Amino acid sequence: MVTSFVLLALAGLSQAAPYLERRRTTIATSTTSANYFQISPEVFAGPTATGTAPFLAETNPAPFPASGNATSTASYQAPNPLETAEPITGNVNNSNIFQLMGNLSPYFPNPSGFGINEIGLPAGANISLVNMLSRHGSRYPTTNSSQQKLGASIKNATSMGAKFTGQLSFLNSWSYNLGAEILVPKGRQELFDSGILHYYQYAQLYNYNATIVARTTTEDRMLKSAENFLAGFVGLEWATNPLVKLEPILEGTGFNDSLAGYDNCNNSNLPVSSGGSNASTIWEGIYLTNATARLQAMTTAFNWTTSQVYAAQGLCPYETIAFGFSEFCQLFTYQEWQGFEYSIDLQFYGGDMFGSPTGRAVGIGYVQEVLGRLQNHTITMPVTQDNITLDNNTISFPLNQTLYFDFSHDTNIASILTAFGLTQFAQFLPATGPPANQQMIVSHMEPFGARLDVEIIDAPMPVSASRTNATNAYSCTNGTATQYIHFLLNQRTIPLGVSYPNCGNRTDGWCELSTFLGNAQSLLAAAQYNYSCNGNYPAVPYGTITNGVPQSS
Numbered sequence: 001m002v003t004s005f006v007l008l009a010l011a012g013l014s015q016a017a018p019y020l021e022r023r024r025t026t027i028a029t030s031t032t033s034a035n036y037f038q039i040s041p042e043v044f045a046g047p048t049a050t051g052t053a054p055f056l057a058e059t060n061p062a063p064f065p066a067s068g069n070a071t072s073t074a075s076y077q078a079p080n081p082l083e084t085a086e087p088i089t090g091n092v093n094n095s096n097i098f099q100l101m102g103n104l105s106p107y108f109p110n111p112s113g114f115g116i117n118e119i120g121l122p123a124g125a126n127i128s129l130v131n132m133l134s135r136h137g138s139r140y141p142t143t144n145s146s147q148q149k150l151g152a153s154i155k156n157a158t159s160m161g162a163k164f165t166g167q168l169s170f171l172n173s174w175s176y177n178l179g180a181e182i183l184v185p186k187g188r189q190e191l192f193d194s195g196i197l198h199y200y201q202y203a204q205l206y207n208y209n210a211t212i213v214a215r216t217t218t219e220d221r222m223l224k225s226a227e228n229f230l231a232g233f234v235g236l237e238w239a240t241n242p243l244v245k246l247e248p249i250l251e252g253t254g255f256n257d258s259l260a261g262y263d264n265c266n267n268s269n270l271p272v273s274s275g276g277s278n279a280s281t282i283w284e285g286i287y288l289t290n291a292t293a294r295l296q297a298m299t300t301a302f303n304w305t306t307s308q309v310y311a312a313q314g315l316c317p318y319e320t321i322a323f324g325f326s327e328f329c330q331l332f333t334y335q336e337w338q339g340f341e342y343s344i345d346l347q348f349y350g351g352d353m354f355g356s357p358t359g360r361a362v363g364i365g366y367v368q369e370v371l372g373r374l375q376n377h378t379i380t381m382p383v384t385q386d387n388i389t390l391d392n393n394t395i396s397f398p399l400n401q402t403l404y405f406d407f408s409h410d411t412n413i414a415s416i417l418t419a420f421g422l423t424q425f426a427q428f429l430p431a432t433g434p435p436a437n438q439q440m441i442v443s444h445m446e447p448f449g450a451r452l453d454v455e456i457i458d459a460p461m462p463v464s465a466s467r468t469n470a471t472n473a474y475s476c477t478n479g480t481a482t483q484y485i486h487f488l489l490n491q492r493t494i495p496l497g498v499s500y501p502n503c504g505n506r507t508d509g510w511c512e513l514s515t516f517l518g519n520a521q522s523l524l525a526a527a528q529y530n531y532s533c534n535g536n537y538p539a540v541p542y543g544t545i546t547n548g549v550p551q552s553s
Contacts, residue, residue, distance in 0.1 A: 036396045037213075037245045039227070044252055045220040047143050051179035054323040061325070062086070082106065082186065083325040090334035097316075097329065097337040102344025102442040103410045104317040106138055107190045107449035110492040114424065114439075118493055119508045122463055122473030128483075129456040130202050131370055131404040134194060135413055136225035137187025138321040138448040140179040146311035147318055151176020153308065162301040170327045178322055183221045183228075186321045190449030191225045195232020198405075198453075205402040206233075211243045213398050216407035217251035217259050226407045233405075247396055249387060256387040258365035259408040261415060264385040265533035268358035272550075275542035276350025279431035280343045284310050286432065287339030291332055313340055321448075342434050344442045350542050352414040353440065354426040357540075359548030361532035363415030364524060366408070369397070370454065371520055373404060374485075374513075384529050410446040417445070417452070417489075418548045419527055421519070424498040428546060445489060455486040456513065465506040483513040 060079065064087050077085040084098050091097070099108055121127070141147050154162075154171055164171040199206075206212070216226035226246055230238040238244045251260045262268040285306050292309045312328055313336070319326030332340070349355045352362065365384035369391060372379050376399050379391035390396040408416075417425060425440040461479035464472075486509065487494040495509035500519050503511035528549045531537075537550045545551060 036247050036390065039223060039239075039246050039248060042218065042220060042223060043248075044218040044250055045223070046218075046251075047181045048220050049140070049143075049180040050182065051140060051184075051322055052177035059323065059325055079324060081189075081324065082320050084320065086325075086330050088330060088332070088334050088337065092334075095334070097334065098320070099443055100337040100341040101317045101447075102341050103348070103446045103448070104314065104344075105443040105447035106186055106317075106321060107194075107447050107490075108443075110444045110490040112444070113492040114489070114494050114509075115498065116493055116495045116507060116509050119467065120470035121457065122459065122467070122470050125457055125459040125463065125473075127202070127205065127455050128458045129374075129402050129404075130205060131373060131406075131454040132198065133366070133406045133408055133413060133416065133452045133454075134191070134225070134229065135410050135446060135448065135450040136183065136221045136407060137190040137228070138184050139187055139221050140181060140184060140322060141314075141318050143180045145180075146307065147178065147315050148176060148180075150308050150311040150315070151178075154302070157302040160301065162299065164299055164302075166298040167327075167331055168295060168298040174327075178318055181219075181221060183224050184322045187221070187448060188224065188228045191228035192232040194449055194451060195229040195234075197232075198229075198451075199233045201453075202403060207402070209243070210400075211245060211398070212401055212403060212405075213245045213247055213396070214405040214407075215247045215249060215259065217257060218248045219251045219260075222251070222259075222407055222409075223248055226405070229405065229407070247390075249390065256365075256382075256385045258369055258384075258386050259406060259412065261362040261365050261385045261412050262358075265358050265362050265529075267533050267535070267537075268356070268362050272537065272539045273351055273356050273358050274539070275355055275545065276347040276352070279350050279429070279542045280346040281307075282431040283339070283343050283346055283433070287336060287343070288313075291336055295331065310343070341441065341443055342429075345434075345438070345440060346429055346431060348411070348414050348442050348446070349429045349440055352411040353418045354423070354548045355429070355542065355545055356415075356548060357537070357545055357550040358532045359415055359418040359545075360421075360523075360527035361415075361419075361529045361549070362412065363417070363419030364527035364529055366406075366412070366416045367419045367520075367523055371517070371523075372397075373399060374456070374517065383524070384527075385533075410442075410450065413450065413452060414442075414446055419523060420499075421523055421526065422487075422494060422496075422499045424494065426546060426548075428543060431542060447490070450490055453488040455488070457484040457486055457510065459484065463508070463510070465504050465508075467507060484510040485513045485516045486510050 060083050062083055088097055098105055158172060214226055214230060216222045234244055249257045249259060251257055253263055256264050267273060288306050288309050292304055292306055295304045295309060313332055316326045316329040353359045365386040368379060368384055368386060378397055379386045379388060382388045427439050459482050462475050462482045464475040467473045487496060493509040496511040497503040497505050500511060502515055532549055540551055
């Protein structure tokens with residue numbers, strides 16, 4: 001079992017927003033052992049309920065009718081492996097609604113980027129270090145989810161005589177058959193594919209003759225995600241290679257783990273951090289008004305509430321990734337899927353990012369670890385949720401790797417981006433509808449299998465801040481060697497100059513490493529970790545907090 005070091009005991013929890021994954025596990029005692037890399041048998045894996053097996057060859061209704069023509073069919077698209085080509089009312093541009101599902105979207109690279117174009121490395125420059133932070137792959141709903149409760153309500157209603165007609169007719173014989181918490185097969189594929197992608201991207205940084213330590217948490221979906229990634233990057237033989245080590249850090253209430261930073265940030269789980277959920281509820285009441293009336297018109301002896309309609313909308317992505325297809329998807333218009341995306345954007349902004357009083361604090365422990373790696377030092381002082389027993393030991397927190405692979409959760413990664421001070425994503429999101437030029441879009445940032453890659457780039461001389469390609473990239477011919485840092489989220493560059501003006505308005509989005517590290521010196525203080533996580537401060541209306549920390553007293 002993994003050594004854990006406890007700083008704080010956590011108390012009560014508030015109900016999380018419907019699609020935020022903060023399953024908290026209560027663990028009575030801490031256990032000490034020298035085996036940091038035990039992956040079997042699993043310890044503190046959390047719930048592992050498996051759902052009904054898919055049978056898409058039987059259940060897939062494709063090919064679907066062509067739009068507006070019930071007598072002809074659209075061009076057939078084979079499932080790959082999911083059926084995502086069903087017709088959606090209002091989808092005039094043949095867009096993919098599975099890219100409008102926030103953190104429930106299966107992985108896809110950010111299609112529009114974060115404001116700049118990608119530019120290759122100039123001749124003579126090389127990448128010397130990569131720090132990857134990955135979300136786990138596609139999973140079943142969390143335990144006691146709103147979808148599970150809706151399933152029970154519908155089953156009870158039909159047993160009491162409720163009837164559904166039209167598009168809802170399938171509910172007359174439908175049952176909720178999803179599992180809970182663990183990866184679905186699509187999730188395994190996402191992480192395996194990510195491992196292969198990262199191998200193609202960075203394999204020359206991998207030293208086959210040196211130990212590499214990857215880190216994840218003890219939760220089953222986290223462990224399996226890391227295992228599938230390593231199978232893609234190293235090969236199936238990784239588990240028998242003594243130089244490849246996977247370190248599962250204990251995930252549970254009150255335990256220090258930077259990969260699940262909310263577990264030791266009490267206020268992040270209390271009503272003071274529920275602004276995003278509150279805002280999302282307001283927005284759900286706006287954008288689902290027509291859908292609620294539409295579903296009610298096809299129902300007798302069952303009254304649809306807005307929250308139940310919202311849970312039904314969530315069954316579309318959950319059933320699709322579990323079974324390959326879901327009847328729930330076509331119940332909603334394209335505009336309502338756009339509304340669904342924004343509802344999750346609100347949850348993350350107000351619950352985990354700049355609109356939350358604990359937005360920075362939850363992520364600051366991991367930020368300190370990245371800075372420790374970049375500056376070649378362990379973490380020695382228990383000032384955040386870092387596990388000092390592990391982080392002050394170069395066996396479990398090595399400093400000599402050129403590749404670092406860590407695995408975390410969506411809300412935690414969102415807080416890490418906030419703790420890094422990436423104010424590009426601090427734009428206020430009104431509860432009444434999306435702002436113009438919205439920057440923080442969860443499906444572009446935290447889909448299943450999301451990954452943040454931080455590259456360190458060594459250049460023989462300063463690279464021009466205004467270059468547009470990889471040629472003629474140097475601003476002089478006799479300058480000194482310069483290091484840069486480059487952030488990529490889901491394969492697109494985050495321009496650091498937007499959040500850190502002293503990085504410059506660079507066309508490549510990089511920042512000189514020395515400048516970035518200078519900025520980073522203030523991040524710990526800016527997070528106000530102890531007060532944010534443990535202070536006694538009141539809940540304030542959504543929109544009051546815009547910097548990821550509590551209001552000043």
